[in-house]
Amino acid sequence: MSWNDHYRRRDAIDAVLRRAKRDPAGPLPRTGVFASDRELVLALQHKWSLILGGHLRVRLCETDGDELDAVTRAWRAASAAQPTLRAVLDAHLDRFPETAPMREAELRMLAQAAGLSEPGDSAEQVTKVGLALESLLLGASSKAHAGCAVRRLVLPNA
Template structure:
């Protein structure tokens, strides 16, 4: 990819996210150049999401390793919520188009990463099982309001996840 193409893509993604702030459902009504279709654009948007999420998860896990009371589930939860809070338009577009074939595979990858990072699954397990665990974790994370969790004792989400 040339620098010219890189900047065109960057500008196009910014334009789509600006449109998504106004109306996430119609953000992909017009596919800007240099993208050739919704699938290619959604893949780029998901890549942007995963870059930010992976970075926050890695930092959170590194901090957890150095904390005497570190909890990987809480670290991953906080990282996901901070990434979502920082990128609401991006999250809205990706959630609105979650059933697109490109995003189904990408979301399964995200689910596996979340399950493994939170310590809810192991690398040697079946990848479909890992993805299901990650998907359940993400549903639980979304269903537990962050405000209620912060007001209560630490580890509320952790208590909702059965131990092995």
């Protein structure tokens, strides 16, 4: 990707988020840069991962040993800094199963950073822990995420 492509994509994402501020759960705005809603949602998820990762690194460096508190504060700070992005992802992410690997990696990152997993835990176990943590951070019940693609992968009977 050239720098021109990078800036076009960045500007398109910013425009989508400005328009989505009115109705994050509404149809995704067309950009002319992304070929499909799937590509746009993947780009939005990537943006969120970068923002969350930055907040995690800062909070974990500042922690006095309470990693769970640091992760909670990081997630909440990232959500407060990007409320529209978080709302758009919450509304649209589950429509695209292609996002599952990115989501699972994010959930594992949360669980591991919070100190809620052990080195010998399987990826599936760590993903489950991350999903539970994210559900608590979102303040949502498990029923609210019953249709979640990641939830179906982790808990097939859910």
